[in-house]
Amino acid sequence: MNVPAGWYDDGSGRQRWWDGARWTDAYAPAAGATSSSQPRLEAPTYSSATPAQDTPDAGSRATPILGFIGLGLAVIGTVLACFPVLFVVGAVVLLAGFVVSLIGLFTKNAAKWPSIVGMVVSVVGAVIGVTVLVVSLVLTSSALNDSSPAENAPPATAAPSDTPGSTSESRPTPEEIGASAEEINRSNGLTTYDDMPDFYPCVGQYVYDSELSDESVQLLVDGRDPLESERELATQVITDATLTCDPQG
Structure with missing residues (x-):
């Protein structure tokens, strides 16, 4: 509620001037002294409480x-x-x-x-x-x-062979070439020529007599690709050997 302006006890035991809205810096003279500027009033029954004291802001919020x-x-x-x-x-x-x-x-x-x-x-x-x-x-x-x-993955043109790789520069024999071709075909699931005992020896001799270098022939026997420069020739030799040695053409 609003308290009218006047002298009131501000809680310290001294009379202080309340201007109707807030406390001022004016204090009433000590006991026995007179004040000609403002009348001196008795403190109301609620003088111990500070009028219109600031209250907590209703809009304040707690820490989230x-x-x-x-x-x-x-x-x-x-x-x-x-x-x-x-x-x-x-x-x-x-x-x-x-x-x-x-x-x-x-x-x-x-x-x-x-x-x-x-x-x-x-x-x-x-x-x-x-x-x-x-x-x-x-x-x-x-x-x-x-x-x-x-x-x-095995090589695209031939499966790996169990035949140990040779570092010799000599040309493999027709028997070695034929045995390697037989082993490679069987590892790839090709059994067409199993009933043709002369097929693989014929292939071995044909490859042996071809123009392939000794190194490329050895690589074929080992189950690897021939030299890059002779890949087309090796493909042609193997194709011709198959057609030549297959009795059914």
Whole structure:
């Protein structure tokens, strides 16, 4: 309520002038002294209380503890989710941050912005984490696919042979060439010429008499590709040898 202007006890035992809205710096003279400027009044029954004393602002808000906690969890979860090996842990932390921020959003008399930012960061962090995980998996799969053919796939034109590689520069014998061709065909599942005992010796002799270099012939016997410069010639020689040695053409 409004208190009229006048002299009142301000709580210190002295009379102080109240101008109707706030205390002034004017104090009443000590006992026995007179004051000609302002009348001296008896303090009302409520003089011990400061009139119109400032009260807490009704619009003030409490510290948004839950909002800050949710925001902190969202930031930590985002960092963890960016590491594929920690993605699951980061996802759990992000979920916790989102839930805590959501609860903080409905807390009364508390600022809302930390909760809103925490929810946004949680969603963005989840998207970033999933993106990083997918890219990591794709790159890993691509690297494995690139390395597998080089390490495990047999040569396109011939399967590996158990015949030990020779470092000799001499030309393999027709028997060695024929035996290698037979072994390569069987390893590739080709059994057409198993009932033709003269086929592989014929092929061995044909390749031996060809214009292929000793090195290319040795590579063929070892189950590897011939020299790059003689690949077309080797393909032609093998084709001609098959057509020549196959009784059925």
